Amino acid sequence: MSRVRLLATGGTIAGKAGSQVEAGYRSGEVAVEGLIDAVPGLRALARLEGEQVAQVGSQDMDDALWLRLAARCGALFARDEADGLVITHGTDTLEETGYFLHLVLKSHRPVVLTGAMRPATSLSADGPLNLYNAVAVAADPEARGRGAIVVLNDDLHSARDVTKASTTDVQTFISPDPGLLGTARYGRIRYFRRPSRLHTEASEFSVEGLERLPRVDILYGHANMPPDLVHASVSLGARGLVVAGMGNGNVSTGVARALAEAVRAGVVVVRSTRVVSGDVGRNIEVDDDALGLVAADQLNPQKSRVLLQLCLARGMDARAVQDAFLRY
Numbered sequence: 001m002s003r004v005r006l007l008a009t010g011g012t013i014a015g016k017a018g019s020q021v022e023a024g025y026r027s028g029e030v031a032v033e034g035l036i037d038a039v040p041g042l043r044a045l046a047r048l049e050g051e052q053v054a055q056v057g058s059q060d061m062d063d064a065l066w067l068r069l070a071a072r073c074g075a076l077f078a079r080d081e082a083d084g085l086v087i088t089h090g091t092d093t094l095e096e097t098g099y100f101l102h103l104v105l106k107s108h109r110p111v112v113l114t115g116a117m118r119p120a121t122s123l124s125a126d127g128p129l130n131l132y133n134a135v136a137v138a139a140d141p142e143a144r145g146r147g148a149i150v151v152l153n154d155d156l157h158s159a160r161d162v163t164k165a166s167t168t169d170v171q172t173f174i175s176p177d178p179g180l181l182g183t184a185r186y187g188r189i190r191y192f193r194r195p196s197r198l199h200t201e202a203s204e205f206s207v208e209g210l211e212r213l214p215r216v217d218i219l220y221g222h223a224n225m226p227p228d229l230v231h232a233s234v235s236l237g238a239r240g241l242v243v244a245g246m247g248n249g250n251v252s253t254g255v256a257r258a259l260a261e262a263v264r265a266g267v268v269v270v271r272s273t274r275v276v277s278g279d280v281g282r283n284i285e286v287d288d289d290a291l292g293l294v295a296a297d298q299l300n301p302q303k304s305r306v307l308l309q310l311c312l313a314r315g316m317d318a319r320a321v322q323d324a325f326l327r328y
């Protein structure tokens with residue numbers, strides 16, 4: 001039987017409400033043993049051990065916690081203490097933590113992130129079946145070499161492609177362009193594909209020895225966006241900027257001018273988009289070559305931020321960063 005370690009970090013899957021039908025609740029209240037005990041048959045899937053890494057709503061995930069989580073995952077694999085990992089996580093920033101681990105963990109062993117949209121105390125809580133499927137994936141040798149996998153509501157997503165698409169719906173996670181990695185039906189797993197971009201063992205990124213990550217801010221694009229937000233970020237110490245641009249990563253003429261100034265000051269600027277699907281291409285309406293900007297290709301703003309932080313931690317310039325956005 002595979003050895004699976006469950007690393008609990010909080011979120012709605014560990015949430016508690018005052019009653020079974022109350023919308024308001026508190027994230028991160030049920031401890032890891034409680035999560036395991038709530039799922040009949042879980043221990044038949046794998047030799048399972050639980051570990052409480054944090055107990056937060058994932059809106060409170062930060063770089064320090066990411067570095068701690070990555071170090072813990074790395075150590076468990078390096079000491080051969082687990083064949084696969086399951087991380088329970090709030091859904092708000094699950095996609096970012098997942099992509100971070102997808103880029104920095106150096107193992108072909110499965111790392112599976114799961115969560116829930118309804119708290120543990122809710123009528124028809126979705127957490128227990130999500131956890132059951134997640135443990136089944138983490139225990140499955142076929143999951144090896146596919147990077148970090150997000151399992152929710154019977155779907156398997158690559159951590160690179162997945163994004164949260166509804167604030168409240170149980171069917172919240174989608175992988176807009178490449179689609180699902182597979183499906184899970186009561187622990188029976190089907191795989192449709194492998195991620196085509198670099199990850200885990202093939203990734204050049206590592207956080208070993210890092211105590212912090214470079215500051216990268218995201219600026220949200222909109223009609224009448226004030227260019228001085230760009231200057232504010234730069235003067236606050238941002239080494240990278242991601243613009244959640246309009247349409248194909250567009251920004252107003254004034255913002256483009258401010259971004260070009262930021263580039264001249266040594267900041268790396270990535271154009272992503274506030275639109276949920278489609279690529280951001282180079283030199284479409286914005287002259288990236290002239291302004292020194294990077295096009296995000298397929299990454300949404302929050303995923304672009306993760307990749308840009310890791311690129312900057314490696315000392316990459318804009319040209320190398322553009323290359324990374326086409327390879328990861």
Ligand SMILES: NC(=O)CC[C@H](N)C(=O)O
Binds near residue numbers: 012
């Ligand atoms: N559904 C959820 O998990 C959201 C709860 C909380 N905001 C979190 O992300 O942890």
